[in-house]
Structure formats: structure tokens, C-alpha cells
Amino acid sequence: MIEAILEYNFLQNALYSALMASVVCGIIGTIIIEKNLVMMSGGIAHTSFGGVGLGYYLNIEPIFGALFFALFSSIIIVTIRRKTEVHSDTLIGIMWAMGMAVGILFISFMQGYPPDMSSYLFGDILTVTNMDINIMLILVVIVVFAITSLFNQWKSYLFDEEFSYVRGLNTNFYEYFLFILIALTVIVLIRVTGIILIIALLTAPPAIARLFTYDFKKTIFLAIIFGAFFSLSGLWLSYLFNIPSGSTIILLIGITYFILAFLTGKIKCSQ
Amino acid sequence: MEESVIEIKNLNVFLNEVPILKDIELKVNRKQFLAIIGPNGGGKTTLLKVILGLIEPDSGQVKIKGLDIKEGRKLIGYVPQISDFDKQFPINVKDVILMGRISDKQGFFHSYSQEDINFVEGIMKDLDILDFKARQIGRLSGGQLQRVLIGRALAAEPEILLLDEPTASLDAESRSNIYKILKDINDEITIIVATHDLSAISSYFDSVACLNKNLHYHGDKNISQDDVDQVYGCPIELIAHGVSHRVLGDHSGDEQHD
Numbered sequence: 008m009i010e011a012i013l014e015y016n017f018l019q020n021a022l023y024s025a026l027m028a029s030v031v032c033g034i035i036g037t038i039i040i041e042k043n044l045v046m047m048s049g050g051i052a053h054t055s056f057g058g059v060g061l062g063y064y065l066n067i068e069p070i071f072g073a074l075f076f077a078l079f080s081s082i083i084i085v086t087i088r089r090k091t092e093v094h095s096d097t098l099i100g101i102m103w104a105m106g107m108a109v110g111i112l113f114i115s116f117m118q119g120y121p122p123d124m125s126s127y128l129f130g131d132i133l134t135v136t137n138m139d140i141n142i143m144l145i146l147v148v149i150v151v152f153a154i155t156s157l158f159n160q161w162k163s164y165l166f167d168e169e170f171s172y173v174r175g176l177n178t179n180f181y182e183y184f185l186f187i188l189i190a191l192t193v194i195v196l197i198r199v200t201g202i203i204l205i206i207a208l209l210t211a212p213p214a215i216a217r218l219f220t221y222d223f224k225k226t227i228f229l230a231i232i233f234g235a236f237f238s239l240s241g242l243w244l245s246y247l248f249n250i251p252s253g254s255t256i257i258l259l260i261g262i263t264y265f266i267l268a269f270l271t272g273k274i275k276c277s278q
Numbered sequence: 279m280e281e282s283v284i285e286i287k288n289l290n291v292f293l294n295e296v297p298i299l300k301d302i303e304l305k306v307n308r309k310q311f312l313a314i315i316g317p318n319g320g321g322k323t324t325l326l327k328v329i330l331g332l333i334e335p336d337s338g339q340v341k342i343k344g345l346d347i348k349e350g351r352k353l354i355g356y357v358p359q360i361s362d363f364d365k366q367f368p369i370n371v372k373d374v375i376l377m378g379r380i381s382d383k384q385g386f387f388h389s390y391s392q393e394d395i396n397f398v399e400g401i402m403k404d405l406d407i408l409d410f411k412a413r414q415i416g417r418l419s420g421g422q423l424q425r426v427l428i429g430r431a432l433a434a435e436p437e438i439l440l441l442d443e444p445t446a447s448l449d450a451e452s453r454s455n456i457y458k459i460l461k462d463i464n465d466e467i468t469i470i471v472a473t474h475d476l477s478a479i480s481s482y483f484d485s486v487a488c489l490n491k492n493l494h495y496h497g498d499k500n501i502s503q504d505d506v507d508q509v510y511g512c513p514i515e516l517i518a519h520g521v522s523h524r525v526l527g528d529h530s531g532d533e534q535h536d
Binding site: 041157158221 | 327332351358362364367373374378380381383386387388389390414416417434
């Protein structure tokens, strides 16, 4: 496979995108499982499908439409969550379905033969283009810089929002910023695993990492390593057997989680 | 005339048009050790959160050393209820206490200085938690975790300490341990404790306020039977909690009893 990677541009792109996806998954995934924002992230991911449809309809790059929708929905979710007493679960459920509905509607408006949406829904790492790589790189740099440059403040905010607020941290800013970072992460992951499978890649690597460490920073690093290992091996398997890359990566990492959780005693068979 | 550090005037808080706090007047002096007692749902936590600027009052004025809340709360160390915490969060004792050193002043790529670390280790030593400094917080006992949260508040070098139910769900020994620590801290720092733990009132606090929507407070340790009746609606409950008679009796002018 090494020669194939050196030879084929599409395999190089697949490799780069898998590595970049692992980095943002390790960082943002760790944050969202600690902050219980998994469903929220799933909601943002699915809402972005509306943007994919819009992109096709307006004949612009669908990933830009998705980026716009993801940012827009994340800001709406935070704002409504802060201002009203609507339960976030309810809100996410509605936005989740609405985003998908908008996407399907736009695509039905298109003249002629409808485009194949499956690479956005289920991911196809082997069709990642050079432009996708450039967009992903920019988003990854933003996410990594945002978290590392304010790491102590993020940690304090994530651990105890009220205390941080009293100490003078602008927790409003951190909350909005976090949701924007989640939106950017979703976009990085769309091409790798697809909208529907994103949640697994965001949660499983940090969940595996948490089986081995009680330290926030180590959780992130381990999650990145696990993510990279599983997405590369998934990529290799999917290339070898010509099966869908997104599903292969997710199943590999999911099964590993359950086996390890069972072995380390986090999940027990009976009382 | 004693110097007042917290002054609350005519404070009202409503939640969905239901009054939570009504016409609260409170003046806390420097180095006072005040207990705010009252039943669950009586508004104790709400009152603390108003002082910290976490809840916006519907009317009234709060001054901390003459400053507005936004500036004044920087002088306050806050110890929230243990039950509000995610004890699974991957963080150890030392890192939690170091968080007290964070403020709005730090910029990008902040790291804790050796001075911060020394200061925090001093606090951990005083609170007798230095031995667990590398332990994840979920693996501490209730009393240990409570001391960690007090340590985090102290790391900010506050002039006032606000504690919300610091002894809830602790056994008797850890409870008196916490109060002894607070009593020591009280040499330097004004302390306000919201609690429904009536057993500690007589021995540790120098003043008591009763809160159940309305605040009954006379600036000292005396609560009239009338106040208690109004707040709890049931004086028998007080006796059942083992409160000594001194609290209810005449004990005026005894603020500096230690």
C-alpha cells in the first residue's frame, strides 16, 4: 500500500484527511464528552446537510454550504439555549430534522439527474480533493490554535463554568466559541466519515482514551493517537477489501471500544 | 463603626413571577462569620448567586466593599455545592486548586508560574490535602473534595468566602473538620455559609440569619423564636436537629466570643 500512497494523489489525500480528522476529534471529542454535548454535536452535523443541499442547488461547493449551515445552527442553538427555557434536547431534535429536510428539499429542486449524496452522508475518504484538504487544514489549524492558546482557561471553563465566570472569565465568549469550534470540527469530518457517522468518530477515541487516563491533556493526546490509528487502519482495510471507508473506521473503533471497556471493567455483564 | 464588606438593600428576585427573595436587607461586616440558614428552596443558593452576579436581581442593590458586583466579586472566593459537580471530569486535585489563580488577566498561552504553584501547595498543606495532589477528584471522599473546593477559592486570595452547603452529605467528623478549617480562615477572611445544618450554628458562627424568601437578621447570633417559626414554620424541627438553647436565647453582644 505504501507504493500506492506514493503513487496516487487520492490516497495521499485520504491519509492527510484521516490524520487531520484524528487531531480535531481528539481535541473537540474530549471536550464534548466531558461537557455532555454529544447530541448537540450530532444536531449541528445533521443540520449542515441542509447546507450541502443548498450548495448543490446554487452550484457552489457543497462543503461551503455545509460550513455556513453548521456555523449558523451552532450559534442559533447556543443563543436559544441561553435565552429560553426550551430543553436543549427538544431544540436539537427539531434542528436536526429541519436541516436534513432543507437539504432534501433543495436537492429535489435541482433540474435533471440528482447528485449522489452518499459521500456526504456516509463519507468517502478516497474521494477527498485537494481543495477539501486545504479547507480541512485551515479549520484544523483554527481549532488547534484556539484550544492550545487558551488551554488553562478552557479547562477552567469546562470544569466549572460558574466559578470561572465569578473569577472574571468571559464564559459567554467561551460558550459561543466552543460551539463554533464544534461546527468547524463537523466540517473537517464530513468528508471522512460523513454526516451520519460523525458522532462515533467524535466520541469513541476519547471514550477509549478515558479508559486509560484521568488527565485531561493525556485524554486528548491518547484520543488523537487512537483516532489516527483506527482511521488509518480503517482506511487500509477499506482500500484492501474495497468497502466503504467511513463505515469501516467507525465499526473498527466502536468494536474496539466495547472490547476494551469490557476488559477494563467499565461495562459489566451482570450485577 | 464596623467596616461593612457586603451591603444588600431592598433585594427582590422572582423566578417565573414567583418571588424567591423578597425585600432582602443585609449588611455583613469585615471578618464576620455568618450562617444563612433556612429550609431547602428557601433561597439560600439564589442569594449567594445574586452576590456573585450569577443571577440578576429584579430590583435592589448589592455592594461589595462599596463596589458593584462586577468589580466587587473579584474579592470573593466561591465554594459551590459538591453535588453540582461532574466528579468524573479528568482533572486532579492540584489542577483544580490552580484554577483559583485564573482571572481575566491572563492572555494567550498562559501557564502557571512557580509562584502560583508554591502558593497553591501552601494552601494544600494548610488544608491537609497535599498528599492527594495528583489524585483525580472523583476518587476523593466528600470531605476531601470539599477541602479541595475551599482550596480553589482560597487560591484566588479572596477577602470574602461564600460557601454553599459545605457540609451537606458529610459525616459528623468531616463536618466539624470543615468548620474548624473555616474558623481558622476566619481570622483573615469574612465568611458567609449557606446551610441547613443547624447543629454547627452555636459553636462556630458569630451571627445567624434565617432565610425563607424573607431574611430575618439582627446582626448577631440571636434568632427569636418568632423568626424561626416564620422561617421553618415548625420549631420542633429545630430541636430535632439538636440546636442548643443558647442560639434561641438571649445572648446579645457576644460577637467576638472567640
